[in-house]
Amino acid sequence: MRVFAVSDLHVDYEPNREWLGQLSSHDYNDDVLILAGDISDKLALIDECFALLTRRFGAVLYVPGNHDLWIHRSDAQDSFEKYITVRNTATHHGVHLTAFRRGDLAIVPLLGWYDYSFGDASDFLKSAWVDYRACRWPDGYDDAAITRFFTERNIAPSSHELDGAKKIITFSHFLPRIDLMPDRIPARHRKIYPVLGTTLLEKQLRQLGSCLHVYGHSHVNRHVTIDDVTYINNAFGYPAEAHFTARRLVHVHTAN
Structure with missing residues (x-):
């Protein structure tokens, strides 16, 4: 059994949907796909994505991203x-939202958001970041509470659920640490760091x-090991980002 990973499919864009549709219908039938959030804000497209992927993979594992929780449409x-x-849509299609077990391997989804532990949000960020307009939360919920x-x-x-697990893989949409962002990121783009994770x-x-x-989430693909944990980001990204995102599945693990 192979484990593949991808995030940020953003199937609102036709080229991304076309890529998804051309995935082999038989090459991955015994394999697992980690889908680390940001399919679409449109429920119909999320439904279509789940339907397509569960026909191609032995198991699909998922956590929602921020775009998936937008409500403006x-x-x-x-x-x-x-x-x-x-x-509920994921469950309908048999998509896994809790720990997935195969022998001594456990693959665990981790829900998240951002709480400004990566830095304070500036007035510019609060005016520019779409989540502040496209998400709505009940009274009393600031970003830390969310x-x-x-x-x-x-x-x-x-x-x-983890009893007997000898190898644990985790996944989230949001970043668990800000030093996953490489030093090469220009200063002007670091303004979004506060909303990258927690x-x-x-x-x-x-x-x-x-x-x-x-x-x-970051759309900055990386494969790096820090303090004995390997971190992998394989964002598919927007069509305009094709020059720096891999736009393919990444094989992250093989299990017996």
């Missing part, structure tokens, strides 16, 4: 309701004993 009252709807809402739902190291995810994946973590 949705009937949802708020982004928590959209989250529940997206989860982050806790999601991270508190993640699996505990003592969970029976250090709570790093704490959780370390507590779980993860040796490999897949993430998305």
Whole structure:
């Protein structure tokens, strides 16, 4: 069984949908796909994506991204309701939202958001970042509370779902640590760092004993090992980013 990973499919764009449609219908039938968020804000496209991928892979594992929780083109009252709807859609197609086990391997999804543990949000960021307009949250939920809402739902190291697991792979949409962003990023683009993720995810994946973590969101693909954990970002990205994103599946692990 091979484990593949991709994130940020953004199937709102026709070239991305075309790539998805040309995936082999038989090469991956015994394999697992980690889908690390940001399919689309349109529920119909999320539904189509799940339907296509579950016909091609033995198992599809998923966490929602920020785009998936946008409600400006949705009937949802708020982004928590959209989250529940997206989860229900995934469940309908047999997409895995909890720990996936195969022998002594466990692959664990980690929900998240951003809480400014990577830096304070500037007025410019709050005016430019679409989440502030396209997401809606109940009264009393600031970004730190939203982050806790999601991270508190993640699996505990003592969970029976991990009993006997000798190798643990984790994945999230959001970044667990800001030093996953390479030094080459220009200063003007670092303004978005505060909304890239949360250090709570790093704490959780370390507590779980993860040796490999897949993430998305940044659209900056990396394969780096830090303090004995390997971090992989394989964002498909927007069509305009084709010159620096891989735009392919990445094989991250092989299990017996």
